[in-house]
Amino acid sequence: MMKKAIYYGIRDVRVVDVPEPEPGPGQVKVKVKYCGICGSDLHEYLHGLFPESPFGHEATGVVVDVGSGVQGYKAGDRVYAMTPGSYAEYTVCPQDRLIKLSSDMDWTRATVLEPLAGAAYAIDRGGVKADDGVFIAGAGPVGLMILLGLKAMGLKNIYMSEIMEKRRKKAEELGATMVWNPREVKSPLKIKELTAGRGVDVAIEAVGIEQTLKDCLASACYRGKVIVQGIFTERAQVHMLGFVTRETTMYGTNSVNPELALKWLRSSDIRPESIVTSVIPLKAITQRGFDVLAAKSEDEIKILVEP
Numbered sequence: 001m002m003k004k005a006i007y008y009g010i011r012d013v014r015v016v017d018v019p020e021p022e023p024g025p026g027q028v029k030v031k032v033k034y035c036g037i038c039g040s041d042l043h044e045y046l047h048g049l050f051p052e053s054p055f056g057h058e059a060t061g062v063v064v065d066v067g068s069g070v071q072g073y074k075a076g077d078r079v080y081a082m083t084p085g086s087y088a089e090y091t092v093c094p095q096d097r098l099i100k101l102s103s104d105m106d107w108t109r110a111t112v113l114e115p116l117a118g119a120a121y122a123i124d125r126g127g128v129k130a131d132d133g134v135f136i137a138g139a140g141p142v143g144l145m146i147l148l149g150l151k152a153m154g155l156k157n158i159y160m161s162e163i164m165e166k167r168r169k170k171a172e173e174l175g176a177t178m179v180w181n182p183r184e185v186k187s188p189l190k191i192k193e194l195t196a197g198r199g200v201d202v203a204i205e206a207v208g209i210e211q212t213l214k215d216c217l218a219s220a221c222y223r224g225k226v227i228v229q230g231i232f233t234e235r236a237q238v239h240m241l242g243f244v245t246r247e248t249t250m251y252g253t254n255s256v257n258p259e260l261a262l263k264w265l266r267s268s269d270i271r272p273e274s275i276v277t278s279v280i281p282l283k284a285i286t287q288r289g290f291d292v293l294a295a296k297s298e299d300e301i302k303i304l305v306e307p
């Protein structure tokens, strides 16, 4: 038997004893080192499941067994397992959702690879270029990973808005050009001021609420792009006139590009692991994990669970 955190419903996640999973054909069994709490998991905790629920999908660990037909993995390999159900001592992962890690990669650094890969996917899908000026609405884990990706690409003008002070400080520490509190400064006006009235080439929504979507639409330049990675649980009402007259292009993004993220880790000095604020035991996943994040604690940015 092993311990596993299972989602039963809104604000109801319990750590229970379940049989250890066995790897089926094409699957690999992993002893989990850490599993990161993703913003999408927090949304499920607070608002219920959404399609293709990936509850507990940011796991790193060591291969302990492989199923039939698996090639290229053996016991002892360090891997990233991008598979749901990994708030557990062991998880099984289809081979095509695994990433092999180098044996010297720090576990904390490795565990934020999936969120960095989400940022990589969004940046690549939106076709962001090295000389673009970018506005990122939100400096939570999503916005900070976007920032690091843009830094790895060499962008010089990256502006961010964020309500929480600790996250603003972190964004500054990680190299944002300028960061402000959108409760004090109107983001589109600030962006106009910083770009001589033009607007930014790309605005990236990393929160998932109406106000930040509006800020992004109003901050992008003529024929600019808006990339949306925030998870929306409520409807957003936007005026489409500016979208039409400024000929904006908007992208929804919801996938990962681990190859690009690994390339950034190798080729730049970015430190995505610095967004990790706590490592907590599995038995504390609700009290010290979800409940703390749900309360919008100023102290936490990214929490890792250690089974």
Ligand SMILES: [Zn+2]
Pocket: 038, 039, 040, 057, 058, 114, 115
């Ligand atoms: Zn995630």
